Amino acid sequence: MTAGWLQIFVFAAIIGLLTRPLGGFLTRVYAGERTFLQPLIGPIEATLYRLAGVKPEIEQGWHRYTASFLVFHAFGIIALYTLLRLQSILPLNPQELSAVAPDLALNTAVSFVTNTSWQSYGGETTLSYASQMAGITVQSFLSAASGMAVAVALIRGFARRRSFTIGNFWVDLTRGTLYVLLPICIVAALLLVAQGVPQTLAPSAGMTTLDGGTQVIARGPVATQEAIKLLSGDGGGFFNANSAHPFENPTPLTNLMEMVLIFAIGAALTNCFGRMVGSERQGWILLGVMAILFGLGVGGLYLSEARSNPALTDLNVNGTTSLQQPAGNMEGKEVRFGIAGSALFANVSTASSDGAVNAMHDSFLPLSGGILLANMMVNEVIVGAPGSGLYGMLLFCVVTVFLAGLMIGRTPDYIGKKIGTPQIKMSILALLCVPATTLGLTAIACVVEPGLAGLGNAGPHGFSEILYAYTSASATNGSAFAGLSTNSLFYNFTLAFAMFVGRFLVIIPVLAIAGSLAAKQIMPRSPGTLPTDQMLFACFLFGVIIIVGGLTYLPAAALGPIVEGIQLLGGAIY
Amino acid sequence: MGFEIHIILEATKLKSPVGMLDVTMLALVVVCFALAQAYASMCENLLAPPANGDVAS
Numbered sequence: 001m002t003a004g005w006l007q008i009f010v011f012a013a014i015i016g017l018l019t020r021p022l023g024g025f026l027t028r029v030y031a032g033e034r035t036f037l038q039p040l041i042g043p044i045e046a047t048l049y050r051l052a053g054v055k056p057e058i059e060q061g062w063h064r065y066t067a068s069f070l071v072f073h074a075f076g077i078i079a080l081y082t083l084l085r086l087q088s089i090l091p092l093n094p095q096e097l098s099a100v101a102p103d104l105a106l107n108t109a110v111s112f113v114t115n116t117s118w119q120s121y122g123g124e125t126t127l128s129y130a131s132q133m134a135g136i137t138v139q140s141f142l143s144a145a146s147g148m149a150v151a152v153a154l155i156r157g158f159a160r161r162r163s164f165t166i167g168n169f170w171v172d173l174t175r176g177t178l179y180v181l182l183p184i185c186i187v188a189a190l191l192l193v194a195q196g197v198p199q200t201l202a203p204s205a206g207m208t209t210l211d212g213g214t215q216v217i218a219r220g221p222v223a224t225q226e227a228i229k230l231l232s233g234d235g236g237g238f239f240n241a242n243s244a245h246p247f248e249n250p251t252p253l254t255n256l257m258e259m260v261l262i263f264a265i266g267a268a269l270t271n272c273f274g275r276m277v278g279s280e281r282q283g284w285i286l287l288g289v290m291a292i293l294f295g296l297g298v299g300g301l302y303l304s305e306a307r308s309n310p311a312l313t314d315l316n317v318n319g320t321t322s323l324q325q326p327a328g329n330m331e332g333k334e335v336r337f338g339i340a341g342s343a344l345f346a347n348v349s350t351a352s353s354d355g356a357v358n359a360m361h362d363s364f365l366p367l368s369g370g371i372l373l374a375n376m377m378v379n380e381v382i383v384g385a386p387g388s389g390l391y392g393m394l395l396f397c398v399v400t401v402f403l404a405g406l407m408i409g410r411t412p413d414y415i416g417k418k419i420g421t422p423q424i425k426m427s428i429l430a431l432l433c434v435p436a437t438t439l440g441l442t443a444i445a446c447v448v449e450p451g452l453a454g455l456g457n458a459g460p461h462g463f464s465e466i467l468y469a470y471t472s473a474s475a476t477n478g479s480a481f482a483g484l485s486t487n488s489l490f491y492n493f494t495l496a497f498a499m500f501v502g503r504f505l506v507i508i509p510v511l512a513i514a515g516s517l518a519a520k521q522i523m524p525r526s527p528g529t530l531p532t533d534q535m536l537f538a539c540f541l542f543g544v545i546i547i548v549g550g551l552t553y554l555p556a557a558a559l560g561p562i563v564e565g566i567q568l569l570g571g572a573i574y
Numbered sequence: 575m576g577f578e579i580h581i582i583l584e585a586t587k588l589k590s591p592v593g594m595l596d597v598t599m600l601a602l603v604v605v606c607f608a609l610a611q612a613y614a615s616m617c618e619n620l621l622a623p624p625a626n627g628d629v630a631s
Contacts, residue, residue, distance in 0.1 A: 066614050074607040078600055085596060102595040106602070422621045429617070504610045512617040 001306060001321075004340025008298055011256060011344060012291070015263050019287065022264060023271025029179045030152045030172065030272070032056075041178045048174055059165035062515025065153060066508055068169040069146060073113050073504070076139060080109040083135045084127070093128035094203030100126060107492040112136055114503035115143035115385055117229070117236030117355055117478035118495055120487040124218035124239050129201060136236055137225045141185075144232030144265075145176035147387030150507050151269055154391050155276045157514030158415045161522045166514045180265070181231060188227035188261055196250040199223040222247055230261035233385025235355035235478045243345070243358040244334050255341050255358060262354045266383035269390045277415045281533040286393050289541050293382045297371050298347040304368045305329045305343045311573050332363025343368075350375035353385030355478030362456075362465070362482035366568055369464055369481070370561030376475040377557075378549040379434060388476065391510045398427045398513070400537070400544045401530060410530045416522035423516060426509035435552045437501045438474040441494050442467050442556065450490030456483035460567070461574035464560035473498035 028035050049056055060068065083090070084105040088098050100108065104120055111118040112135070121127070127136065149172035156166045193199050198219040205217045222238045226248055229236055243249040249258055267287060274283025306328040308319030321327040328339040337345065342359035349356050350372045361372055375382060381392040397414055402424050405412035412419040445451030445466045455462040461483070468481035473495045480486075486495060523529075531537060564574065 063614065063618060067611065070607055070610055070614070074603065077603050081596075081599065081603070102593075102599050106599045109603075425620050426617060429620075500606055500610075505613060508610065508614045509617055512614070512621055516621050 001302075001340075004302060004306070004338070004343075007256075007340045008302065008344050011259055011348075012295075014256075014260050015267050018260070018264050019267045019271050022268035023275060023283065026148075026180065026265075026268055026272040027275040029175050030167075031276075032171075032175075035179060037179055037183060045174060045178055048178075049171075052170065054168070054170045054174075056168060056171045059168050061164055062153070062157075062166050062511045062518075065166055065169045065515075066511045069150070069507065069511070070504065072142075072146065072169070072173070076113040076142060077109045080112060080135045080139055081105050084108060084131055087128040087131045090128065090130045092130035092133070092201065094201075095128070097126065097128050100131075103489050103492040104487060107496045110496040110499050111478065112139035112234065112236060113143055114476055114499045115140075115147055115232065115234055115353065115388070116473060116476040116499045116503070117234045118473050118480070118486075118499060119236055119240075119478070120492055120495070122240035123237055124204075124220070129220050132225055132238060133221055137228055140225075140228040140232040140234040140236065141177055141181050142173070143234065144181060144228070144386045145173050147233070147385055148176045148180070148265070148269070149173050149387070150510060151387035151390040152272070152276075154394055154510055154514040155273050157517035158273075158394075158417055159276045159278070160518045161520070163518045164515075166511070166518050181228065184231055184261075184264075185224070185227040188231065188257070189223040191257060192223040192226055192254060195254045196247075197223040197226055197254070198247055219247065226258075227261070230258045230354065230356060231265065231386075233262065233266065233353045233388070235349065235353075235357075237356065243356045244360070246336075249358055252336065252341060255337055255345060258356070258358075259345055259348045262348050262352045262356065263383050265386040266352055266389040269387065270393075273390060273394075279415075279533055282415060285533055285538050285541075286390070286397075289538050289545070290382050290389070290393065292538075292542060293378065293545065294347065294351050297351055297375050297382070298344055301347050301364075301368050301371050302340060302343040304365055304371070305339050307365075309365060310568055311571065314571060329363075329365050329368075332360030334358060346372055347375065349479055350477060351380075351382035351384075353380040353388050353475065353477050355472065355480075357479050360482050361468070361479060366461070366464070366561045366565035369468070370557055370565065372479075373464070373468055373471055373557060373561060374549070374553075376471045376477050377435075377438075377553045378545050379431065380475045380477060381545060385476065388506075391507075395427045395430050395510065395513075396541060396545050396548070397532070398423055399431070399548070400541045401532065403544060404530050404537075404540050408530070411526075411528050413523060413529060414532055416525070417517045417520050418523060423513050426513045426516075430506045430509040431548065433505045434474045434502050437498050438467075438470045439553075439556060441470045441474075441498055445470070445490075445494065448490070450488060454485040454488060454491055456485065457574045459572075459574040460560050460564035464564065467556055467560050469495065470498050474502040476502045 084100040107120050152172055153166040199221055207215045207217055209215050225238050237248055239245040239248055249255055270283040270287040274280035309329050319327050333342040337358055345358045379392045383389045384392055398419055401414045401419055402412045465481045465484040469484055472479050
């Protein structure tokens with residue numbers, strides 16, 4: 001197990017080392033300052049503004065910023081839907097795939113525009129190269145850039161004083177895409193190609209197997225989609241098997257690289273936050289809380305999966321680790337990644353909002369599945385996707401200072417901004433709409449025929465499959481528990497609704513908070529101020545996240561992974 | 575308007591890849607975003623300072 005822990009430690013160390021330099025770079029990008037990419041990208045940026053009629057120097061209030069955000073994404077959904085429906089008559093379709101069905105096209109369009117990447121389809125058997133490149137990949141870039149824009153707008157809300165604007169959505173979107181996402185993706189795609197990930201427009205290859213049979217090997221422009229799939233926190237794979245497929249994630253090195261790509265921007269944004277509000281320590285406190293939550297998750301997951309499945313132990317299966325076998329629960333895992341590589345990837349993927357998988361989450365032991373669910377149930381604040389992790393965490397910060405203020409009789413303020421009733425209302429609105437949608441839709445799916453028809457397993461495991469699907473969709477994660485067949489009218493619509501709520505009904509109150517805070521004066525720290533850059537606040541914040549997440553979801557979790565885990569000890573399997 | 579609807583209906587009878595279901599889906603998207611915009615307006619109202627002047631400065 002030492003090698004496994006070492007792998008986890010190396011990953012954490014790389015993220016820790018990247019946070020400050022990348023955070024500094026993000027700060028310069030969103031402050032409109034000159035970066036080393038300026039000579040190359042500056043002219044492209046200026047041309048885009050000219051073509052779109054955007055005046056970068058004119059900023060927007062929160063309402064206009066929100067309207068721009070909504071209009072942009074409405075067009076995104078319509079464009080992607082249209083592309084999926086017309087793919088059969090468009091070029092770059094060497095496999096001559098038919099048009100995507102209307103309900104599936106809607107689900108997919110909402111999924112990628114909301115940065116969820118829930119996939120009710122098999123990538124290589126459903127989407128043409130044109131749909132993958134001009135549809136899925138483009139929306140991965142844009143949804144990540146818009147998430148980062150929202151986070152930066154909220155940071156400006158904390159950092160500015162008596163301002164009626166929070167930035168220009170179009171400028172933030174453009175700069176995030178051009179200066180951050182594109183350059184990193186170009187480098188990442190080249191590295192992936194060097195490791196064996198295909199990048200071609202040639203059709204699938206027909207091969208003759210050793211026993212004379214034929215096999216079709218799917219390929220395509222995988223590396224470019226893979227890079228942004230991970231960096232964007234999107235997670236929608238080119239292949240159905242996602243990062244478990246050897247063409248998406250061929251080696252242990254690419255496995256590590258993919259996890260770093262998933263976490264890099266989310267972690268760096270905490271540093272960007274600290275810099276923009278004038279105290280990097282504030283950012284480190286947030287990252288510290290994220291790290292503790294992450295550590296608990298990955299530790300529990302690794303320990304749980306490293307043990308043998310109790311059902312196999314009862315059958316006297318040798319579960320001892322040796323040079324011949326990795327032991328532990330290897331069901332649904334790739335041997336080239338092993339227990340640690342799979343457990344770490346699964347935790348990274350669910351803690352962030354990415355949702356890529358390199359092992360089948362349905363095959364994890366029940367309590368491990370519970371940890372994956374818990375990661376998503378805390379509103380994806382453990383680093384999260386670019387932007388969504390930070391603004392989710394800042395919502396919890398607002399609630400924490402309010403609760404702490406009530407408990408100890410101190411003025412509720414955060415980073416010098418007094419937190420009033422409107423900000424609390426907005427935070428609660430944003431934090432409650434996700435569990436309300438998740439639990440409501442799960443309850444409906446458990447009692448209606450179309451919901452039950454998709455189940456692959458009975459009992460608590462079946463319930464976990466449904467709960468996981470709606471949790472993943474509402475939290476804009478996109479990973480699937482498998483086992484549940486969701487390509488049906490019922491699931492395509494209800495999951496699309498969950499994704500819509502999880503993205504837009506959270507972001508709107510976030511931008512409202514940004515606008516209301518930006519208009520306030522920054523108050524000097526007084527003896528009555530709760531210091532938010534110290535360990536005491538980190539403990540408060542940690543407690544609020546656990547209690548809010550725990551109280552909201554514990555009854556549902558008890559019906560799924562918890563009861564299944566207990567029953568497994570008695571030999572019951574589902 | 576009636577003529578336009580007639581054209582849309584006729585188009586669906588042809589072997590066009592676009593059908594009535596597509597029009598319904600796209601209309602649904604527009605309605606959802608209109609509701610989201612209304613939700614934003616509701617947030618704006620909630621942010622408005624109360625009449626008794628209890629506002630954080």
